Amino acid sequence: xxxxxxxxxxxxxxxxxxTVTAAEFELSGKVSVEHRHFFKDAQFxxxxxxxxxxxxxxxxxxxxxxxxxxxxxxxxxxxxxxxDDNRQHGDIRELAYIHAEDDWELRVGIRKEFWGxxxxxxxxxxxxQTDNVEDFDGEDKLGQQMINLSLVQDWGIVxxxxxxxxxxxxxxxxxGRLRGPIVVDKDNVTYESSAKQQHxxxxxxxxxxxxxxxxxxxxxxxxxxxxxxxPSHNGESLVLxxxxxxxxxxxxxxxxxxxxxxxxxxxxxxxxxxxxxVATQAGFEYSFIxxxxxxxxxxxxxxxxxxxxxxxxxxxxxFGHSGSVFQNDLFLGTRLAFNDxxxxxxxxxxxxDLDHSANSFLMEASxxxxxxxxxxxDIRLLQSSDSIDTAFMLRDDDHAQFSVEWYF
Amino acid sequence: xxxxxxxxxxxxxxxxxxxSLTANAMTAEExxxxxxxxxxxxxxxxxxxxxxxxxMILKNKQGQESIREIKMKSLEIMNDGDKSLTIFNKxxxxxxxxxLSFSHPVEADEQWLFLPALKRVKxxxxxxxxxxxxxxxxxxxxxxxxxxxxxxxxxxxxxxxxGEMSFKVEQYPVDExxxxxxxxVWIDQSExxxxxxxxxxxxxxLLKTLTFSDYKQYLDKHWRADVQHMVNHxxxxxxxxxxxxYQFKTGLKxxxxxxxxxxxxx
Numbered sequence: 139x140x141x142x143x144x145x146x147x148x149x150x151x152x153x154x155x156x157t158v159t160a161a162e163f164e165l166s167g168k169v170s171v172e173h174r175h176f177f178k179d180a181q182f183x184x185x186x187x188x189x190x191x192x193x194x195x196x197x198x199x200x201x202x203x204x205x206x207x208x209x210x211x212x213x214x215x216x217x218x219x220x221x222d223d224n225r226q227h228g229d230i231r232e233l234a235y236i237h238a239e240d241d242w243e244l245r246v247g248i249r250k251e252f253w254g255x256x257x258x259x260x261x262x263x264x265x266x267q268t269d270n271v272e273d274f275d276g277e278d279k280l281g282q283q284m285i286n287l288s289l290v291q292d293w294g295i296v297x298x299x300x301x302x303x304x305x306x307x308x309x310x311x312x313x314g315r316l317r318g319p320i321v322v323d324k325d326n327v328t329y330e331s332s333a334k335q336q337h338x339x340x341x342x343x344x345x346x347x348x349x350x351x352x353x354x355x356x357x358x359x360x361x362x363x364x365x366x367x368x369p370s371h372n373g374e375s376l377v378l379x380x381x382x383x384x385x386x387x388x389x390x391x392x393x394x395x396x397x398x399x400x401x402x403x404x405x406x407x408x409x410x411x412x413x414x415x416v417a418t419q420a421g422f423e424y425s426f427i428x429x430x431x432x433x434x435x436x437x438x439x440x441x442x443x444x445x446x447x448x449x450x451x452x453x454x455x456x457f458g459h460s461g462s463v464f465q466n467d468l469f470l471g472t473r474l475a476f477n478d479x480x481x482x483x484x485x486x487x488x489x490x491d492l493d494h495s496a497n498s499f500l501m502e503a504s505x506x507x508x509x510x511x512x513x514x515x516d517i518r519l520l521q522s523s524d525s526i527d528t529a530f531m532l533r534d535d536d537h538a539q540f541s542v543e544w545y546f
Numbered sequence: 547x548x549x550x551x552x553x554x555x556x557x558x559x560x561x562x563x564x565x566s567l568t569a570n571a572m573t574a575e576e577x578x579x580x581x582x583x584x585x586x587x588x589x590x591x592x593x594x595x596x597x598x599x600x601x602m603i604l605k606n607k608q609g610q611e612s613i614r615e616i617k618m619k620s621l622e623i624m625n626d627g628d629k630s631l632t633i634f635n636k637x638x639x640x641x642x643x644x645x646l647s648f649s650h651p652v653e654a655d656e657q658w659l660f661l662p663a664l665k666r667v668k669x670x671x672x673x674x675x676x677x678x679x680x681x682x683x684x685x686x687x688x689x690x691x692x693x694x695x696x697x698x699x700x701x702x703x704x705x706x707x708x709g710e711m712s713f714k715v716e717q718y719p720v721d722e723x724x725x726x727x728x729x730x731v732w733i734d735q736s737e738x739x740x741x742x743x744x745x746x747x748x749x750x751x752l753l754k755t756l757t758f759s760d761y762k763q764y765l766d767k768h769w770r771a772d773v774q775h776m777v778n779h780x781x782x783x784x785x786x787x788x789x790x791x792y793q794f795k796t797g798l799k800x801x802x803x804x805x806x807x808x809x810x811x812x
Contacts, residue, residue: 236810241801509612
């Protein structure tokens with residue numbers, strides 16, 4: 139019922155668009171070819187060894203009229219993968235109509251909405267589901283259906299969200315790497331709400347800039363984007379079944395921009411029917427401009443993560459009491475920008491758990507070639523000798539990823 | 547209330563005294579340098595808002611070229627720095643990236659960047675004045691709006707530049723984060739347009755020369771150069787800026803320069 143109404147709103151907006159003749163149309167997008175190489179043989183049965191290749195297409199179609207105050211954006215996405223059936227997938231990243239006035243804006247359709255200020259973990263970012271098979275940094279998101287009214291006031295921007303339709307998280311298939319010992323079942327997903335995927339989630343956010351401070355705060359009520367995974371039998375095989383409970387979440391994000399220093403702070407309070415907890419991610423970024431008398435910029439990042447739930451303990455795990463991977467973790471990073479014609483950049487990060495043995499290292503280097511190509515090399519290393527950390531499950535998944543993107 | 551008034555009166559007389567003191571301390575050359583810059587700024591006042599397309603052609607020593615395509619929208623703010631929105635179209639990998647800036651004559655500018663891949667709005671440090679803009683020979687400070695308070699001045703004499711008799715004025719950046727010790731600016735005497743700028747690096751050696759050409763007048767008042775050519779004498783690289791579609795008083799408002807407009811900027 140809700141989705142019918144939703145589609146009709148969208149359809150009528152699309153219709154309005156087509157009747158206007160002065161609309162401007164723009165097609166752009168990218169094609170990326172990517173190859174991953176895993177250094178070690180797989181830890182679990184069924185997983186592939188060695189290389190994984192894939193091609194992804196993400197065009198963007200954009201129509202605007204009324205001097206850009208009305209627009210429609212459509213961004214479909216599809217990836218073909220040589221190894222992982224679940225990673226071969228498609229999504230509508232965006233299909234939305236936006237109408238802007240001086241002091242308000244209405245956005246209807248499938249969209250992506252990002253909140254937050256920190257770099258190593260995006261705690262407060264809650265609207266979109268994580269497209270987990272894309273990359274393990276959690277920055278890739280699935281499109282979310284929404285009606286978003288944004289009001290611009292002297293005291294900040296207030297956003298109202300109605301989110302009809304829930305997206306389930308994507309997980310690696312049996313053949314796929316970067317997964318735990320038991321495969322997550324795509325089917326037989328259960329929900330706390332009887333409305334299941336049709337539960338109408340809502341959110342209210344306020345964001346404002348006061349001098350050197352950028353502040354944001356919100357309340358979210360609806361389906362928890364993080365599933366609870368419990369082992370269960372699906373025929374003969376043991377799988378992890380996804381269960382999505384309901385949650386209320388309060389979030390706060392603050393950034394103070396003081397000269398060369400960026401101070402960042404994110405915190406959430408989440409309440410579900412089985413537990414409530416507080417989690418925080420905080421730190422700073424400092425930039426040296428033009429080091430060694432060159433055009434090189436060097437940024438240093440430090441962040442700390444804390445979660446009141448403490449560690450994930452698989453031995454004493456109780457249903458709905460999940461624990462956290464980032465309960466007492468320290469992150470250090472450097473960002474090198476060469477500021478050259480090809481926008482060469484190198485980013486390195488180190489994460490370490492202060493409670494037990496679990497370390498991660500990542501490096502991302504990228505450079506433009508010609509006017510329309512970009513090449514990236516990513517290296518991710520994970521180490522753990524402690525079976526209670528998720529890094530333990532991924533300790534044989536060290537890999538390098540080389541990708542070439544063509545922009546059109 | 548009375549106390550407040552008293553404090554205010556004392557304070558303002560102090561400030562007035564101070565400014566007149568510094569004014570008195572200026573040499574005739576410094577005074578003339580300041581007056582030329584004040585006149586140049588005043589002659590261009592009242593443009594209200596503007597939009598224009600910018601094509602940047604970057605050239606390295608070997609003559610290889612790279613293109614940047616950018617749209618700029620600006621809003622004139624009286625008694626403060628201007629607001630501007632910079633929208634990137636090329637290179638393609640940064641298409642959709644947009645940059646919002648509230649500039650201030652003395653205090654730090656407020657700047658936000660919109661990253662389209664993540665749909666993320668990021669407040670960034672405005673300390674980076676000396677760094678290159680998009681890998682070009684233009685530093686961020688070379689592209690920010692001219693505010694009289696950003697420099698102190700010294701008039702050096704009269705000299706022709708681009709065939710126009712000009713005032714030659716030396717400018718010393720007030721901001722310690724500037725990449726320059728000084729700039730020498732040629733401002734023509736007929737219309738007070740900047741014809742040429744020489745930039746001297748932190749070691750006080752000549753770093754770059756910027757030449758303005760193809761000036762056009764808009765609304766019978768505002769002069770804008772269609773072409774700006776920057777040559778880096780130390781690296782042998784150069785960047786040419788070509789402006790087109792200049793429009794003034796298009797009705798842009800404060801509301802066209804906020805987080806929401808940054809996110810949908812095209």
